[in-house]
Amino acid sequence: MNGQSSHQQPKDGRHDDDTALTEFLASLMDYTPTIPDELVEHYLAKSGFQCPDTRLTRLVAVATQKFIADVATDALQQCKARPAVIKDKRDKQQKEKRLILTMEDLSKALREYGVNVKHQEYFADTPTAGLDPATRDE
């Protein structure tokens, strides 16, 4: 694994890290992330970062892809964990449901990441809606 980069001396652990990183960068060029380079560059430029090296762009793309995949996976778990209607007639499949990403699952998943997209549970049509009846009467 350390044989490829000739300018590194893989004796230190730190150098191991460096070579690992270097090779990872090399492998990035062989892999096309799902997020296209132009899109990543657009958003990177928006935040003020420019770099002609495509490897960095792809690194950011892969990192973002991982992040979104994590979020989506968590949401999928939430979706699957929710008990669904059991159809008694079909004995083979106890649970049949389509995996649809809903805001409910997504908001639960995103909460772990510190993003609050929770919908309001209800909307009040008067200022006193939902208040304690005792206080409402006052």
Add this chain to the structure above:
Amino acid sequence: MALLGEDGRGYELARKLESQGIWRSWLGDALYSSFIPFLSSPAAWDSFMLPDDSKSRPQISLELRARALLFDKASVSLFAQPTALSNLNPNYLELHGDDVYFTLENGGQDVDQRHPGVAASSATSSKGRSNASGVGSRFSEPDVDAVSQRLRLEELPETWYNQFFEKYRATKSYTLMFGDRDSEKRTPEQMSTYLSLIENHKRRRLAFVDNISSLRSNPAMVDGSPADDAPLFPETMSIFNCVPDSAVLITRRLENNQKVPFNGVLDNLPQTMTKSPVMSPIMIERLGIRPEYLSMEQGQGWGKNGSQGSRKLLSQEQASRISQKVVVRLLHNVGFESSSDTSLEVIAQLLSSHINKLGRTLKLLADSYRKQCSATELLKMFLQTAGYSNLWTVVELMKDNSKSVAPQTQQQGLSIQGQNLPQQQPSVQQSQQMLRQMNPQMQQMNNPQYLAFQQQQQQWERMRRRQQHQQLQQQQQLQQQQQQSTPRPGMNMNMSIDKDRPLVQVKMEAPSDFPLDRNTFTSMNPRQPQLRQQQLAAISSFHAQANNNAFRPMTSLQIPQIHSPTMSMARAPPVKVEGFQELMGGDSSAKHDSEENKLLSPRK
């Protein structure tokens, strides 16, 4: 200022002004008579110019007025190349009324006759002289009024400019200026006339002229007679046909200078020597082939903002649309069949915000630590900040997804998988056989992928051996604890790149659903490092399943193949895991206790 001489008193310049009779016009006859003795000798001039407390106010006023003209004429050496006094254009030294901007002040139309000094005072103040008399009502400060009164008391006449303006206002040409506005239009002929007029005017007023150029020039210019040198007020004479001095704006010239190629600190990441037969290091050196990851010339590509080559610029809407498509693809990869509109938008915005955040981090790191750290160190810092210091997880993701790009090899991998999975023999040797079987399959993949792959397979071998020991030890325990229902685990080994410490993860879903199932708990692991022991103890008895699951990322059972028959066959009955609640640590753990939780992959 070179024109003032070495001592800065400007005696020579004053003499020159005197030779043209300028002092008389400037000071007026009365003051001139008291002024002229000072010009007789340098010593007298020095005593005149030297600030002295013993001087009376009229003397100081006179001195100030003389200084004003002197410095005004000498100030050209601040902007031009300082040459000798002899090169001064005599016309330049003359007094010109159009040196000062006054015409459009006070409206132009209603010339205020009640305050003749108003415009003039503002004009003189525009020259920065504070000794102007007749300041009048323009400035309401009482001290200025007091000064003006004092000046009037001492009978210092108005400055030459004031007198000039008054005379000029009275002339017909001034009143005519504001008469015919309606008939004036902007025409090319008048504009070119204006340009030639301005050109001549400037040439006449040049400060420094050589002898040669003065000979060649217009005789009218050499004359410098007042008749040819009528005051030029373009703001009133050519209201509609004024043309700027230069067609090229100054800002554009500055922009052009900025096309300097610069290298950011992250531009020179370590370049790898690939063993690819196409792009060998020797070829790069000899033929100058740029590595593929350096997209284009740095100066050109970024200077012209991507107008060259294949770089596309995206608008805001295009970017949001593309990000939504990307999100759809990612969701599909993860396992979702469909999604609501709102969720899609939310995730698309999350994607863009995340990229923004990573970009900000990179920029901040690069700007802050440009001098202290190398590019590699910066990259490591960035990965640490972003939470990807464990590159293995990202590498896995890449390998998983790259398999989906190569469906042909995937099919073969799947078929092998399908054959082995239904057997469910808890033999580790079989898993190794699988590994070996897959090796020939892997060889059919792209070489670069295979290279990286091979490294990982070696790592896998090491991991597998370690895993075998653990499994054999715990197999007996789990066979006792084995229960009938519900799904779960597999075992995953997660390896960090720098150390070979295996982090065991427990899979919570049916394995076939999650190609990224390894990554499922990657994020959890750092959060709950203390649960590692529990995880180790919670290894299922379905070792085959575990092994198969562990191999799945290698063989990439990807969602595009989710409908294949092998996938449905591959599903193994789930197994409950000890300590599941602690592992999940939350709401979802409660849901898995019921018997409904035999999660199966969706039927297509």
